[in-house]
Amino acid sequence: MARTTGGGGAAxxxxxxxxxxxxxxxxxxxxxxxxQEIVEAAGVTKGALYHYFGSKEDLLQEVYARVLRLQxxxxxxxxxxxxxxxRRLRDAAADVVVTTIENLDDASIFFRSMHHLSxxxxxxxxxxxxxxxxxxxxxxxxxxxxxxxxTATPSDLVVDYHFGSVHHLSTWYRPDGPLGPREVADHLAxxxxxxxRP
Amino acid sequence: MARTTGGGGAAxxxxxxxxxxxxxxxxxxxxxxxxQEIVEAAGVTKGALYHYFGSKEDLLQEVYARVLRLQxxxxxxxxxxxxxxxRRLRDAAADVVVTTIENLDDASIFFRSMHHLSxxxxxxxxxxxxxxxxxxxxxxxxxxxxxxxxTATPSDLVVDYHFGSVHHLSTWYRPDGPLGPREVADHLAxxxxxxxRP
DNA sequence: GATCACATACCGACTGGTTAGTCTGCCGAG
DNA sequence: CTCGGCAGACTAACCAGTCGGTATGTGATC
Numbered sequence: 001m002a003r004t005t006g007g008g009g010a011a012x013x014x015x016x017x018x019x020x021x022x023x024x025x026x027x028x029x030x031x032x033x034x035x036q037e038i039v040e041a042a043g044v045t046k047g048a049l050y051h052y053f054g055s056k057e058d059l060l061q062e063v064y065a066r067v068l069r070l071q072x073x074x075x076x077x078x079x080x081x082x083x084x085x086x087r088r089l090r091d092a093a094a095d096v097v098v099t100t101i102e103n104l105d106d107a108s109i110f111f112r113s114m115h116h117l118s119x120x121x122x123x124x125x126x127x128x129x130x131x132x133x134x135x136x137x138x139x140x141x142x143x144x145x146x147x148x149x150x151t152a153t154p155s156d157l158v159v160d161y162h163f164g165s166v167h168h169l170s171t172w173y174r175p176d177g178p179l180g181p182r183e184v185a186d187h188l189a190x191x192x193x194x195x196x197r198p
Numbered sequence: 199m200a201r202t203t204g205g206g207g208a209a210x211x212x213x214x215x216x217x218x219x220x221x222x223x224x225x226x227x228x229x230x231x232x233x234q235e236i237v238e239a240a241g242v243t244k245g246a247l248y249h250y251f252g253s254k255e256d257l258l259q260e261v262y263a264r265v266l267r268l269q270x271x272x273x274x275x276x277x278x279x280x281x282x283x284x285r286r287l288r289d290a291a292a293d294v295v296v297t298t299i300e301n302l303d304d305a306s307i308f309f310r311s312m313h314h315l316s317x318x319x320x321x322x323x324x325x326x327x328x329x330x331x332x333x334x335x336x337x338x339x340x341x342x343x344x345x346x347x348x349t350a351t352p353s354d355l356v357v358d359y360h361f362g363s364v365h366h367l368s369t370w371y372r373p374d375g376p377l378g379p380r381e382v383a384d385h386l387a388x389x390x391x392x393x394x395r396p
Numbered sequence: 397g398a399t400c401a402c403a404t405a406c407c408g409a410c411t412g413g414t415t416a417g418t419c420t421g422c423c424g425a426g
Numbered sequence: 427c428t429c430g431g432c433a434g435a436c437t438a439a440c441c442a443g444t445c446g447g448t449a450t451g452t453g454a455t456c
Contacts, residue, residue, distance in 0.1 A: 112313070167366050
């Protein structure tokens with residue numbers, strides 16, 4: 001019954017804590033979730049939490065870091081693919097919708113609780129987010145330069161337009177609704193591409 | 199120096215409280231704003247606050263009610279106008295962007311703090327919001343029925359798409375940025391209408 | 397292979413600080 | 427005199443983070 005280091009049994013404590021925190025933060029919000037509730041949900045005690053994490057805020061930051069890493073990786077993959085811009089933008093736009101829906105908890109935390117981070121950590125997150133935004137924008141601009149997209153709207157605004165709809169997903173999307181993640185993604189990517197027709 | 203009842207001097211206490219709460223809620227978030235800070239910003243004490251409002255939550259709800267009333271009124275006016283659907287939808291879509299930008303504080307509170315309301319009050323707000331959504335959706339459907347808008351995307355999704363971008367404004371829009379409210383509104387309304395071209 | 401030193405992983409009572417909301421009372425106007 | 431409008435001290439609850447303590451594992455030494 002040695003469950004100590006690395007073993008193979010049930011998920012290791014740090015991950016259990018992160019999972020519990022994610023669920024609770026999404027459910028009640030960061031401030032409304034007490035550290036006590038998190039450790040109880042994870043089946044440990046405060047000692048364990050503060051053994052692995054420096055503070056409650058670190059837990060939140062870890063959730064962010066996870067989401068950012070995942071989405072940046074996926075965007076890079078789609079953007080670097082060997083296909084026409086329209087295709088690459090479409091795929092990237094649809095993919096971010098799918099992964100957002102598949103991680104709705106992370107998404108609602110991300111968009112609702114950013115201002116709970118200390119200025120320092122907030123800056124860090126904003127910087128990473130900026131990188132993501134730029135990569136996406138580069139796709140739009142490429143299409144605009146090569147004439148396949150309309151130049152009527154500044155590329156920055158186009159990106160914010162699309163991410164607005166992504167952001168908004170956590171407000172209205174219900175897993176038991178009529179549309180699956182893939183369908184929503186196709187529709188939203190369609191709307192974007194249609195808006196960009198010259 | 200009698201500033202007591204209703205007089206004409208500086209704004210009456212309930213409104214001062216509401217204004218202070220709005221600013222602070224938008225700045226630090228609902229949970230991070232203490233009642234003490236609100237009353238200090240309004241230049242009164244707790245006694246005054248609890249004389250006019252039943253609880254801190256009531257203050258938040260009042261902010262919501264104000265926003266909802268305003269936006270519903272404006273939407274109704276635009277939707278009931280005597281003009282072709284494209285025009286009415288365009289005007290309504292642009293107007294909600296302008297008023298959102300002009301009340302960014304209310305907007306960020308609205309979208310970030312809804313889950314801080316008790317289930318009961320939350321239901322109330324959702325209902326009002328639903329009414330707004332439906333009115334907007336009716337415009338889209340009308341256009342789809344009469345053939346001026348594409349039917350490729352379900353009307354519900356179209357509405358959520360647009361409101362996603364509105365919702366998102368409080369995240370990225372800066373008053374000192376390169377675009378004024380009217381310009382942003384025109385662009386966003388354009389994007390919507392372009393996406394709806396058959 | 398027994399003992400010791402030390403580290404990792406975790407427990408849970410406790411503390412210092414904060415907060416929403418209450419309550420008693422003052423004050424000026426009608 | 428009384429009543430709305432408000433002041434401000436007070437209370438009960440809560441909560442992030444701390445800290446001394448325990449259990450188990452690991453490697454070195456004899």
